[in-house]
Amino acid sequence: MLHEAAAAGNADAQAIYAQMLLDGVEVPADPPAALRWFVKAAAQQHLMALNMVGRCYDLGWGTAPDKARAAECYRVAAERGLDWAMYNYATLLALGNGVAEDKAAALMWLEKAAAMDNAKAINFVGSFAEDGWAGPRDMAKAADCYARAAAGGDFRGAFNHARMLGAAGDVDAALPWLRQAGATGNARFVEQAATWLSASDIAGFSTRGVDALREGATC
Template identity: 75%
Template structure:
């Protein structure tokens, strides 16, 4: 038994109610004591720089230790590190294998991540039908943002006719659901469809939402697309709405 094991729930809550640095220190104690959940959480803290200096190399180490104890989200995060080069070199094949194993254990985020690699043929043989099946499974799970992102991707399949009949009405409905679920790509895609349907005011609302929620790389591409759009309002008011969201 470790010192962590002797703490009451109230004592643990008190330790977690301190400053970010104090919380990180307590989680580190639990991680050192071998608690898999704490190892996964501390890895995320190191990745994000929450209460501790950001250290993606150390983050990967903690994710790996938790994954060795069969912590499924930690295994997914090992995959993310190899997928995106966080704390290590990019290795899409290794990322795909981590996602595949975690997906087989039912983790929504791993299923989404593995479907993304399958759809693109990144680190694994391209298999769009299998990717679509996984995405539809995650979408039906209704587990929050992972489901919203999956629904958005299902919309892309429908819009482009990947592994299914091209169906713009279904694509538009998927994008609407994804936007309402908080996915920034869904917000942008929903805005695209609304703009094409001449509902500019509604489109501008969702472009602002995309600006508030999107990451820098995505937003740069989104603004470039808007700036050259065939819809005049997107080239002016659309760009302004996206930027307004970023400024919020």
């Protein structure tokens, strides 16, 4: 039925069917076909589909990677108000992938997405504040952003919030957030986070933190 609705021109059905093809959910995975359906939906002004066309070109799903084309898709969808496109476009701007590096513009888009409660964008704003990528370092702002991102369900936000709590000496408060980071993060992230925690010189944080992170990952 979903395929029939997509074939009949329903943009929402096209976008959903494309995602199913991309993920291999209830149909065999077919990234090139997924991209074709995302393009059809995007042509009907479906913003998430346009964002997903960008993701396909960004990550090489069903096509050769093309960062510049990805950036253009993200930019258009961002300018039309999609928070995920704002986040994705900001990421390319921050790294200089497909577009000229422009950390100030990246932060502007991240703050727009953060104002829409996008947890990943809130976490990234925290990173900008912590590292001073587009202005003076602001550790209080970073800590606030990480706490908000963690509460919003972002696994990197949960880890960064835990990291800040550990640095402040509140290891007990950090551990539940590390469990959350382990439970919701991907395997690569968990290993990177465990490596960072293993090297920590904060009393009681290294071993207990790794244990909490891995406990979450096994849940």
